[in-house]
Amino acid sequence: MPVPQRIVHEVNAVEFGEATRYRQRRLVVGSDEVAAAFADAALAAVRPHLASPAERVRIVKPLDVVEPRSRGPEGGTFPGWLAPINRSRGGQTHVLRGAAVLAAGYLPRNQEGLVDMSGPAADLSPFSRTHNIVVEFDPAEDASWADVDAAVRRGLLRLAVHLADAAVDAEPDAVEDLAQPHRAVDPTGGLPRVGAITNLQTQGAFKDVFVYGRSMAGSLPTLIDPAEVDDGAVVSGQYGHPALRNPTYVHQNHPVVAALRARDGDDLRFAGLVLCPEPVEQAGKELMSEHAAWLCRAAGFDAVIVTKEGAGNADNDLALKVDALEAAGVPAVPLYPELSGPDGTGPPLVAGPRRGSLVSTGNYDQRVSLPAVERALGGPRLDVADVEATAAVEVPVATILGALSPLGAGRFTCRSTPPQEEPVQEGAA
Amino acid sequence: MMRVVHYINQFYAGLGGEEAAGLSPRLLDGPAGPGRLLDQLLGDEHEVVATVVCGDNHAAGTAGVTEELLGMVREAGAELLLTGPAFGSGRYGMACARLAAAGTTAGLPSLAAMHPDNPGIGEAGTAPVIAAGASARKMRASLQRVAPALAKLAAGQALTEQDGRVGRSARLGRLVEHTAAQRAVELVLRRLAGEDADAVTEIPLGGFDSVEPAAPVEKVGAASVALLTEGALVPAGNPDRLESARATRWLRYSVDGLDTLADGDWESVDGGFATTAANADPNRLVPLDAARALQRDGAVGGLHDELLVTVGNGTSVVTARRFGVEWAARLRAAGVQAAILTAT
Numbered sequence: 001m002p003v004p005q006r007i008v009h010e011v012n013a014v015e016f017g018e019a020t021r022y023r024q025r026r027l028v029v030g031s032d033e034v035a036a037a038f039a040d041a042a043l044a045a046v047r048p049h050l051a052s053p054a055e056r057v058r059i060v061k062p063l064d065v066v067e068p069r070s071r072g073p074e075g076g077t078f079p080g081w082l083a084p085i086n087r088s089r090g091g092q093t094h095v096l097r098g099a100a101v102l103a104a105g106y107l108p109r110n111q112e113g114l115v116d117m118s119g120p121a122a123d124l125s126p127f128s129r130t131h132n133i134v135v136e137f138d139p140a141e142d143a144s145w146a147d148v149d150a151a152v153r154r155g156l157l158r159l160a161v162h163l164a165d166a167a168v169d170a171e172p173d174a175v176e177d178l179a180q181p182h183r184a185v186d187p188t189g190g191l192p193r194v195g196a197i198t199n200l201q202t203q204g205a206f207k208d209v210f211v212y213g214r215s216m217a218g219s220l221p222t223l224i225d226p227a228e229v230d231d232g233a234v235v236s237g238q239y240g241h242p243a244l245r246n247p248t249y250v251h252q253n254h255p256v257v258a259a260l261r262a263r264d265g266d267d268l269r270f271a272g273l274v275l276c277p278e279p280v281e282q283a284g285k286e287l288m289s290e291h292a293a294w295l296c297r298a299a300g301f302d303a304v305i306v307t308k309e310g311a312g313n314a315d316n317d318l319a320l321k322v323d324a325l326e327a328a329g330v331p332a333v334p335l336y337p338e339l340s341g342p343d344g345t346g347p348p349l350v351a352g353p354r355r356g357s358l359v360s361t362g363n364y365d366q367r368v369s370l371p372a373v374e375r376a377l378g379g380p381r382l383d384v385a386d387v388e389a390t391a392a393v394e395v396p397v398a399t400i401l402g403a404l405s406p407l408g409a410g411r412f413t414c415r416s417t418p419p420q421e422e423p424v425q426e427g428a429a
Numbered sequence: 430m431m432r433v434v435h436y437i438n439q440f441y442a443g444l445g446g447e448e449a450a451g452l453s454p455r456l457l458d459g460p461a462g463p464g465r466l467l468d469q470l471l472g473d474e475h476e477v478v479a480t481v482v483c484g485d486n487h488a489a490g491t492a493g494v495t496e497e498l499l500g501m502v503r504e505a506g507a508e509l510l511l512t513g514p515a516f517g518s519g520r521y522g523m524a525c526a527r528l529a530a531a532g533t534t535a536g537l538p539s540l541a542a543m544h545p546d547n548p549g550i551g552e553a554g555t556a557p558v559i560a561a562g563a564s565a566r567k568m569r570a571s572l573q574r575v576a577p578a579l580a581k582l583a584a585g586q587a588l589t590e591q592d593g594r595v596g597r598s599a600r601l602g603r604l605v606e607h608t609a610a611q612r613a614v615e616l617v618l619r620r621l622a623g624e625d626a627d628a629v630t631e632i633p634l635g636g637f638d639s640v641e642p643a644a645p646v647e648k649v650g651a652a653s654v655a656l657l658t659e660g661a662l663v664p665a666g667n668p669d670r671l672e673s674a675r676a677t678r679w680l681r682y683s684v685d686g687l688d689t690l691a692d693g694d695w696e697s698v699d700g701g702f703a704t705t706a707a708n709a710d711p712n713r714l715v716p717l718d719a720a721r722a723l724q725r726d727g728a729v730g731g732l733h734d735e736l737l738v739t740v741g742n743g744t745s746v747v748t749a750r751r752f753g754v755e756w757a758a759r760l761r762a763a764g765v766q767a768a769i770l771t772a773t
Contacts, residue, residue, distance in 0.1 A: 026596045111674060111700045123604060164542060179472030192621045194614070204703055240701070241743060242675070255610035263614055303621050311701070311743055331620035333613045336632060339745050346551055346602040346747035348632055357616045358632040361609045365675070365745050366602045386670075396675060397602070413631060414600040 002091060004227040009167040010172040011098035014050050014131040022167040027099055029133055029163065037162055039156030042147035044138040046155070049377050050116050051132045058370075059115040059134055060378040060389045062401045063103040064236050065127055065247040066156045068096035070164035071231065072128040078157045080213025080234035085233075093231055094164050097173075100130040100249055104378030107136050107164035108145050109206035111385040113242020115400045119371050121395075124251070124362075124412055126401035133159070134377045146205055151428045153237055156248075161223075178227060181265040181272035184300030188269045195271035195301040196256040197221070197292055198407065199317050200246075201238045201309040202277040209234045209246075209309070211275060221276040221292040223299060226257050229273065238309060243364060243403040244337060246309045255408040256305050271301045271368050278310065278317045293328045308406050311339075311364075315351040322353035332356065337404035338363045338414050342396070348414070361405060362412035364398045431583045432478045433471065434466040434507035436498065436528055438521045441565075442482040450520075451762055452464045452484030454494065456501045467511070470576035475583060479505035486508040488524035490758035496528045499535065502528075507537060509583055512562035514542035514571045515549065519754045522549030525582045538582050548754055551747035553596060556587045560595045645693055648730075652766035655733035656684070657756060659741030660707065660714045660773040661699035672740055673700035679739035679752050681759075684732070689718040698711035701742030715771055733765050741772060 010025050017028035034048040051057045071077050071093050094143045102115075105418045115127045122128035139148045182193065199211035202217035209216055211234055212223070224233065234251040241405055242365065257273055264270040276292050296304050306321050308314040318334045325332035336358050338348035342365050352358070369392070376382075388397030397403050403412060439445050439452045441462040460468045460477040468477040481501045488494055502510055510532045512525035525541045526549040527585045532539030533556040541553050542561045550558055559572035559578045574593040581588060588594045607615075612631070619629045627634070646652050663671050669680050684690075690711035697704040697714060707714040715736060737756050741749070760768060 024598075109700070109703065114764060129670075192618075194617055194621075207703075255608055256613065259592050259608065259610040259614045262611075267618055268614070303617045305610070305617060326626070331626070333616045333620065335609050335613060338599040338600055338632065339743070341551065341745045342486060342749040343554070344602070345596065345598075346745050347637070348600055349634075349637075350746060352632075352634050352637070355626045355634065357620055357626050357629045358634070359609050359613045359616060360631040363600055363602050364743070398675060405609065408608055408613060411606065411608055413605050413609065413612075414602050415631075416598040416633070417601050 003094055003180065004178040004230065005092045006176040006178060007092050007094045007172045008097050008176060009094060009170055010173045011083070011096050011131050012141060014052065014099060016050070020163060020166045022096070024171055027131070027163065029097060034135065034159060034160060037156060037159040038151070040139065040142050040151035040155065042141045042143035042151040044141065045134040045287065049134045049136065050284050051134050051377060053117055053129055053131070055158060056119045056374040057117045058373045058376045058389060059102065059104050059132070060376055060382050061104050061106060061110060061112050062115055062242070063105070063107060063110060063239060064153060064156055064379060065100050065102045065249040066160040067249045067252045068099050068101065068160045068164035069232065069252065070094045070161050070168060072168045076231060077161050078235065080226060080233065081154065081157050082161060085212045094168050096164050096167055098131055099163065100127060101128065101133045101135065101156050103135050103137065103156055106379065107149055107206060110239035110407065111241055111407060112382070113399050114382060115401050116370055116373065120368050121400050124397065124410070126402050126405065126409050135233060136378060140207070149206060149237060152337045153235065157232070157235065178230060179261040180227065182269045189306050191267060191269045192302040193271035193300055194260055194268045194303045194305070195273065195299065196260065197274045197276055197296065197304055197306045197321060199276050199278050199308045199314065199332050200234070201314065203241060203280055206237065207237050208237045210237060216275065216277040220403050221274050221279055221288060221295050223295065224275050226254065226273045229254055234275070241311050241398060242401045244309065244311055244406055245402060246407045247402065250402065250405065250407050250409050256307060272299055278308065278314050280313065285317050285320055288317065291325040292321055293324035296325065296330055297328055301330060304335045307408060308333050312350045315349060319351045319353045321355045326353070335359045335361055335406060335408050337361045337406065339365060341365050342367050344414065360413045361408070361410055362397060362403065363414050364396065364404060366397045368395045368397060368400070431475045431508040432506050433475050433509045433511060433579065434479045434481060434502045434505045435460065435467065435477050436481045436510065436512040436525060437462055437464065438488070438524070439482060439484045442480065444482065450484045450486040452482070453487055454481065454483045454498055454501060456481055456505060463572060466569065467572050467576060470572055474580055475509065483524065485520040485524070486762040487756040489520035490755050490762065495531050498528050499531045502532065508577060510537055510539040511575065511579055512541045514568070515546045515547055515614060516561050516565055516573065517547055517563045519548045522547035522760050523552055523751065523754045526550060526552035526558070529556035532556065534741045540575070540579055542571060542583055547584070548750040550596055551750060557582070557594050559593045599748065607609060646767045651728055651730040653731045653733055653764055654720065654729045655737065655760050655765045655768040656715050656717060656720060657737045657768050657770040658715050659739050660771060661697050661740035662695055662707070662711055662714050662738055663698060665694055665696050667696070667698050671698055673698050674743040676740045676741065676744040679737060681735045681754070683734055683736050684736050685734035686716055687717060688721050690715060697773055699740050699742050714773070721755065733760070
């Protein structure tokens with residue numbers, strides 16, 4: 001089977017036009033085609049907008065974010081949603097790098113966040129660096145919120161594929177080979193085999209993550225072909241703490257898998273990817289942790305990087321998993337955000353492993369002052385701060401979408417400063 | 430020579446124990462209680478000119494009390510302020526930390542003394558905190574550390590760990606060159622090369638609290654019991670606008686005369702769990718109906734007439750500790766012996 005490849009088409013500008021096309025790094029989005037992608041009995045109307053890096057634009061109430069990708073006429077992107085599952089992988093996936101489709105608006109249980117396309121918050125969100133097609137929506141009368149949510153998700157996935165279809169015949173900017181996991185029986189040339197465990201938030205409607213179109217809730221940990229994840233086997237319907245979400249876009253570009261692939265053959269061998277749900281009850285958390293540790297050993301992992309999604313509850317999943325892996329002799333490095341209070345002097349974790357090497361993705365409570373913006377998308381108000389959506393506002397990092405990326409996409413972190421130095425209140429980001 | 434004003438609680442001032450915890454602020458001439466030993470240790474360099482006293486419940490649970498206490502400190506002509514040592518006592522520690530923080534902010538050189546695990550320590554802001562022992566048995570040793578620190582503060586010098594300064598170091602955010610995922614790979618490789626787990630971590634572990642359970646209530650049938658929740662149950666419409674996450678405050682609502690929490694009258698605004706079931710029957714979040722039944726049967730002596738409410742979702746440990754101390758002060762002041770705290 002050929003090595004899977006990403007065929008990369010850079011996007012430097014987006015605009016609306018009559019028909020969707022892609023030429024010379026410019027993406028034209030056909031307005032009517034957006035409406036067609038979102039056609040659903042649960043939606044009365046959709047309104048597409050554009051938000052590009054450096055613009056004085058704020059997106060409030062962001063929901064999921066998806067990177068435009070297409071496997072061309074043969075299809076196969078978003079298996080379980082728009083394509084059959086478990087096709088044999090390999091072959092080529094076209095990527096519109098630098099573009100994203102994003103839904104914004106009210107849904108129940110969506111903990112409200114924001115994306116600023118410029119200013120201090122733009123350094124913290126991965127979606128301040130993409131040219132975004134932002135879709136606002138009106139629910140149909142009598143539609144249930146669950147149906148509205150599903151319709152928005154299907155619309156985002158369809159639009160993402162439709163946009164990337166426009167680039168299939170274009171000359172690529174880059175072709176990336178995607179290293180596949182080495183099997184446990186493959187010789188490693190003396191290099192350690194390092195894998196990843198990705199915990200997925202599974203707390204019911206509006207806080208759920210889908211694998212092959214199904215909720216991961218109730219599943220046991222499983223190995224999955226990372227090429228399938230590249231093609232959208234993992235889709236997010238999880239609208240908890242904005243900074244602590246892993247939108248679909250981040251799964252498509254799985255940062256831990258990318259970091260392991262980048263070192264594959266140099267100082268390690270990429271050993272594989274395990275997906276695992278985050279159950280809400282303790283017995284379930286213990287079962288998942290023990291089983292995931294067993295699975296990693298059975299698959300021959302010498303060490304593993306473990307990630308989560310969500311806040312305190314999910315910290316326990318991470319802690320138990322690290323404890324189980326370390327007890328089994330498999331070094332495990334977890335990625336943790338910190339909750340050390342606005343001045344950073346509080347205890348950073350609510351639950352941590354007994355021992356371990358932790359990576360910090362930054363402080364949830366640190367305040368950031370955002371300047372006023374010219375226009376806002378997603379709604380007229382930033383309800384979480386009780387201000388007009390365009391207003392200058394001080395927010396905790398917690399409200400900035402993806403700012404503490406639990407899957408490791410961000411460059412934000414924390415370091416200790418001795419107590420005799422004055423704590424810095426803000427602006428350090 | 431500088432004029433030192435010393436803040437202590439009712440117990441160390443000799444004005445009473447728990448029964449006097451509601452004592453309002455008062456100003457005493459010269460040193461009192463541990464202030465006498467402090468005055469000796471300071472020698473001729475500095476003098477304890479006055480002592481400000483307040484009951485623990487009053488100091489931890491009354492709005493505006495810190496400003497009132499600082500006003501008294503000023504009135505006594507303070508050039509230096511010492512609060513404590515509060516040892517491990519939560520309410521006392523919080524009052525000491527807050528007053529020292531307010532003094533520092535107002536430009537008065539201020540110092541708090543308490544055990545490093547005192548839950549109040551997070552309230553000290555930028556005021557220096559000097560380590561004291563866990564209990565009053567360590568009074569002399571603690572003051573022997575405090576006196577030279579106070580002298581150093583008087584000289585305008587910064588206090589460091591060598592002076593016994595404690596408090597968590599601040600965790601400050603910054604952007605770095607590599608993503609968290611790339612850094613994780615580096616840590617994995619260092620672990621595989623044999624480095625110890627604790628040596629290669631970006632977040633130091635340890636320092637987790639363990640809470641010692643209180644002694645069992647002796648006569649439940651005679652006890653007053655309070656209902657508390659961090660599940661954000663508030664009157665419908667959320668009139669006081671409790672946050673759905675990252676609480677900065679807590680609220681209290683009367684349940685006097687209520688037999689049940691009727692659906693439609695109450696709602697949970699917690700952003701961290703599915704509230705549908707709780708809103709359909711608020712008694713399942715805060716069991717007022719069951720508690721009233723126990724009261725009628727004589728299984729509990731009485732129900733406290735206030736429900737204390739906050740939201741736990743995303744609330745930092747520092748803030749949660751503060752709420753705990755404030756709730757304990759309020760409940761003790763009301764003569765409550767036990768509480769049921771429901772979480773989500």
